[in-house]
Structures are given as C-alpha cells and as structure tokens.
Amino acid sequence: MADRKQELEGLREELIERFDRYKAHKEQKGGPLDKDMEDQSIELMNDEVIEALQQETEDELRQVLHALKRIEAGEGEACERCGEPIDGRRLQALPYTTVCLDCAERQ
Numbered sequence: 001m002a003d004r005k006q007e008l009e010g011l012r013e014e015l016i017e018r019f020d021r022y023k024a025h026k027e028q029k030g031g032p033l034d035k036d037m038e039d040q041s042i043e044l045m046n047d048e049v050i051e052a053l054q055q056e057t058e059d060e061l062r063q064v065l066h067a068l069k070r071i072e073a074g075e076g077e078a079c080e081r082c083g084e085p086i087d088g089r090r091l092q093a094l095p096y097t098t099v100c101l102d103c104a105e106r107q
Ligand SMILES: [Zn+2]
Pocket: 079, 080, 081, 082, 083, 084, 099, 100, 101, 102, 103, 104
C-alpha cells in the first residue's frame, strides 16, 4: 500500500499548509493577507469560523499522522480496535482511517 502512504503524506502537507494559513490569518487580524496567501474565501470568514476550521484541520492532521505511524509500523491495514484487516475500499475512500467499518460503526 505504498500509494496510500503517498496519499497520506500529500494530505499531511496540505493540512499543515492549511493550518498555517488559518493561523497566519488569525495573527494578522484586520490586516491584509500576504499576497501568496490571498484567498477571498478565507478573508471573508470570521474568527469563529476560522477557529473551528483550524481545529478541524488539526484533528485531521493528527489522524493522518497517526495513520502514517501505523503504516510505518507495518500495521496500517489492521484495525486498531479489533485487529482485523481493514477493507481495501474503505482505506481507499478514507486513507487516514485506522479502524475497520464495524468498529467505526460501533464507535
Ligand atoms: Zn475493527
């Protein structure tokens, strides 16, 4: 599953970038965004929304890092709750998942 790892690594970069963007936006409150960070949709959002998105991004990033760690330990395709293999289609749809469908539904 080298592809999944690659996908997760790409996702990790993307999430870090997004997280930094939200952070930069909060720090530059009221001021203009850097030219290369210019993004109307972000600029128009209020702080509360940014805060929620930043939190969401952080959670997702944590999950991605966790999944990568499991892949590196050779456990990436095993459910971390029951130990059963995670369905390949599920991993394709949700590359950062670390539990099988049954366990996810029981959560
Ligand atoms: Zn399971």
